Amino acid sequence: MGLLSSAPSAQSSASYSARLSTGLARLGEELSILITIENAAGSVDRVPKVTDLEIGPIGSPFHSENISIVGARRVATSSMTWRISVRPLALGEYEIPPIGITVDGERISTKPMPLTVVEDLKGAELGFFDVSVSSGSLVEKMPFELEMLFGWDVGMSGKVDYANLILPWWGNLGELLELESPPSLASRLPRINLNGSDTITVEEIGIRAREGREFRTFRLRRVFLPTRPAELNLSQPFLEFGRQGQRPIFGNGRKKESFFVAGDPIVLSIGNLPNEGQPLDYTGAVGMFDVRADVDTRDVDVGESIKLNVTWSGEGNFMFFDPPQLDRDEAFEEFRVFGSANREKGLDRRTIEFDVAPLKDTIKEIPPVSLSVYDPSKGEFTSIKTSPIRIRVRALENEVLLDDDGEGSGVQTDIEDIQTSALGTSGAGSSMRSPDLLTLGLLSGGVLVSWLALRTQIRRRRGDPNGPLERRRRRARKQLARDLAKASSSKDELKALNDFLAARSRESQVSWVGRDPVEHLTDAFGDTSERLAKVIGRLERGAYASSKNGDEATPESELLELADQLIRSGL
Amino acid sequence: MLGKFGIALLSLVLVAAANSPMANSPEQAGDISSKNATAIEAYRAGDYSTAEAVWISALEEDLATADRGQVLYNIGNAVYRQGRVTEAIGWYTSCIGATPRDGDAWNNLEFVRREAELEPADRGDLRSTVARILSSVDRSEAGWMMLLCIALWTFALTMEAVRGGSLWRRLAFLGFLAVLFSSAPLAWQLSTESEHPEAMILEQPAAALRTEPGETHPAIAQVGAGSRVDLLDELGDWVRVETELGERGWAPRSMVFELR
Structure with missing residues (x-):
């Protein structure tokens, strides 16, 4: 690396070349114009137009750079190569006119390039391509089917591993609206190449005899709706088929043997739908x-x-x-x-x-x-x-025949009879006043505001009313009644009462065990707190008495009445 | 809390009851009843013009909405029997305005419109159907219905505030939807209400609207028979009307029926 960088370097002089990949091409075969500019900046300005030759478009160039050591000098070369595709659409001798290129700012023209296009006789022998239109008379707003049948000799089957349909007009039929294709009955629907860069599904319809020979046959059908009168020239389509071998491990190219067979060009004359003579009941x-x-x-x-x-x-x-x-x-x-x-x-x-x-x-x-x-x-x-x-x-039994007006013998339609209910019994109309929309709207707004205020107040004071403590508090009275019904001793009754008091005061279950109600409850409870203290004292004595004799039963009704009194007092 | 709310709700109902219609005095009721009997008798006897006149005089009384609808309907029948088909359309239309769920009135209205070769009052399309549903309750019924929904909504909201929980929250939301839907008829009637008296064109097939009252003035618009217009002004035998399209002009009074 050190040697390379220390060596004096030289830049090669600018040059360009333009050539055709082959001067003799088969009809339908794609060839290339290769334009190379070396050691200079450059561009290809535009491609010429030649009748029956499809040229272009100009793609991005391929760049390459090379550094070599020549006589202890480092020589750097760079090149840009454009590959412009050319596809002949008719037989004949052609001359591709000079192509304008720019090299280091200087405009230069390439030399004309001669091209001879010959028919691929072998391809025409081994394959076929038929194009047909479903109707001979086309008119706007009437759909027609374009059918393409193509294939190759059955004997070639082992030698063909790719096919490419070349339809120069595909996608450029502005006057035609493509409709949904007819359903296929073919068992195989292979995909083949379309115009070299796309793929399309075709129907494989088996082996068909043609002029005494058998061909593996494919079909492509499309239905179009002409949107306006026009004369459309569908130029010659081609089928390219053959074998492209495996890509070699070393090197770029792959061995490719291909054949070309051309179909006939088609002219579609789409007539207009006349207004003259159009019947009044015409519906299209x-x-x-x-x-x-x-x-x-x-x-x-x-x-x-x-x-x-x-x-x-x-x-x-x-x-x-x-x-x-x-x-x-x-x-x-x-x-x-x-x-x-x-x-x-x-x-x-x-x-x-x-x-x-x-x-x-x-x-x-x-x-x-x-x-x-x-x-x-x-x-x-x-x-x-x-x-x-x-x-x-x-005729229907007992039928009354109706005429066009719905009237018939003996039957007529008429208005409903007058209403004869007594008047003056249901009250005067003027006193039937209902609130108007403004009042009702204000009322609704008031309801909403009141609800928000009430909701906020309640939640601020007691928290979420749907929380476990609040639910337990609301259920406390029922729970007490249930517990007392099941209680068999003063101990059970004491526990039920303590649970009730804890639930109502939003406290834990054991918080009222041993608590003095008189000290704990506020003055608002008055005598109720003293009564509660007495009842609790009695229950505690009964619960913790040394002998059964000390356990005096407290009536359930007395406890419930005490609970109600506590709730009324604000517990 | 619930007890207080119950008292509030009860108060609301009592207020509603206090506003409920008062029965006519016995003398007044007897007078209306007697007029009705006279008109029915005349109608049955084929004296349709007398029946019409008596029922029209009954309209001057302070009638309950249902009674008013019945009288308007019967006038429509009397007018139709006298061969004034387009005028009958006006009376039936007035009747439906008072008692929108009167099936007989709808039947007769569609019948006479068909006879007058006019398109149906209920065309059956989406707009007509929605309009018929929204106007199937009168103003008073719509107001009370909405008030009831507000009361139910209030109850659900109060319970949601006091008790909380998803059930009451959902019920409160349903209550809100009920209030919203119940307000639709009232809102519809307010939006379609005009500040001017409503009328209907009687002239077949169409009446010409003129720039000024008088046959010599140029006609600026044609309004088809059965079309609804607003009455803006009157001068002698001419009335100034405004169509639904906003066209204003004068037409002879005989060509226009004022809806009651």
């Missing part, structure tokens, strides 16, 4: 529709509900149109329409259940349900109708 349906209807019952009484299920299927915007309004349909004027509900709403069908009831027994069929639809294949509005459904409507 666009597509090529089929319709059928069925009912849950065909033999009903007058007024009985029939569930009429109408299913539209085919191609169209089944999720986006409103159901026809049968209650405004003249054909249903002899029916009562209770409402409708969606029973099925999917990409390829829509089922709506109408709840209708025949109002007359002369009705023989449920009339056709019509829906106005714009048919893009014909370019005009049409009316799709169900077939009439024969039904039998029975």
Whole structure:
């Protein structure tokens, strides 16, 4: 280290280079423009645009620095390398124009780079890529499905360990709103690369024969809703497949053998939905529709509900149109329409259940349900109708047929009769005065303030009223009665009385043992304290007498009466 | 403590009782009863105009709220039988204002509104339902109901202060909620109350409001039949009204029904 730092150092002169990773590329293959600036600060200004070549974007450069000793001199070199991806989208001879770079503040242009793009004949032989659109006539507000089928020869299966879908237009379809994809029935849903930097789930649909050969086949489906008329060019998609070996322990590169197969570019012409000729009952349906209807019952009484299920299927915007309004349909004027509900709403069908009831027994069929639809294949509005459904409507027994106004023979609706209760017995109205909202509001406020004051006062004086001492105090009288009922001697009665006194005075259970009540209780108790002292003295004599003869029983009622007197006196 | 509170609560009830309605004097009661009997007799005989006139004269008496509602309802029936459908709407609306839970009045109101091809008084949407619930008690009932809730809340608060504990705390909170909810009808009625007398437009399909009283003055707004307006002023056969949208103008008195 000391030798290195003491050696005279030299900085190499500035230089740059620009080259294409290969001058001969296969269609769909990704190659690179490598621009290196050595021993100088620099930048790549912008990349040129070339028709049918997807170039860029410019990423961050790769920096490297190298120090070497040459003839006892330390030589330091540094370099910055930009890798700009290039993907050819069509066959042909190309020339990538000069690229502007800046080296130490000086603007320089690279030399033009020729590129020849040839078809990957082997890839086209071993793989296939088909792109199709579900409908030939696209119109705004009508969803369509874009299906991509691709795969490779079954014989290649052991030699293929990666696949990359190259869809240059993916994520750039501003006029199209992607809807939920149709459900997949495939047993395998592998994820493959998308545009080299992302992954996507595709359906593996097994082995398919194609021109006498068998291919391992995959499918990618997406449903789009065109939001406005437009002409969209979906450029040529590619499938890259092959084998990329294990990454070597030493070195960077891995051996990669890949093949490319191109799909056809697609042009989507999205027409507009005309206003001219739009029927008054049009509810937004666009597509090529089929319709059928069925009912849950065909033999009903007058007024009985029939569930009429109408299913539209085919191609169209089944999720986006409103159901026809049968209650405004003249054909249903002899029916009562209770409402409708969606029973099925999917990409390829829509089922709506109408709840209708025949109002007359002369009705023989449920009339056709019509829906106005714009048919893009014909370019005009049409009316799709169900077939009439024969039904039998029975008159109700003792029925009074109602006409449209709810009136019928012999029955009419009318106002309720007058009220004939006697007046003047329930009191005069003017004296029925209730407090007004202001008074009630003030009263509520007063209640709240009083409660806060009372609560604070009580807690300040006696602590938490829900605390154990307060609860014991409140229960003391009941507890005394219970204890006295169980007491069998003066000793038990003395203990019960002491417990009572302790609970009422919020003290521990033994605090009244041996205490003189006359000294302890205030004057407010008056004679009660002397009476208490006598009773306690009598109980103590009985409890601690040497013989049973000294144990004089004290009536329970006397003790309870004394307890009540103590409570009244404020204990 | 509880004994004192009980006394306070009892006092409250006694005060409430002291404010309760006093019965009419026997003479007055007899007069009202006799008018009612006369009107009913005329109505049954098909003399609806006499019945209407007698019941309207009974309205001048100091009637209890329930009696007032009954008379307004019966006038509505008498007016309807004479073919004045939109005016009947006004009488039934007045009746519901006095006795909001009168089912017959609601039935007849909706019936005559349907007959007059007006939208229902109770449209069944959320706003109408809430309004009908809040106005289903009259001012007096709402006041007493709230007072009762305050009394219960006071009891729960007192017990919470004296006894403490989570039970009384929860009951006090419930009491507070009860006071809050019971104040809603009163607050609603105060918020919808107008300082001016209320009226209803009778003219089918709409009445024109003019800048000044007189047919020659320009019309500045149209108010549909059945719409509620406030009466601001009157001049001869013209009244000045203000609509719910704040439009003010003059309309002929015959096109406007003053709600009682």
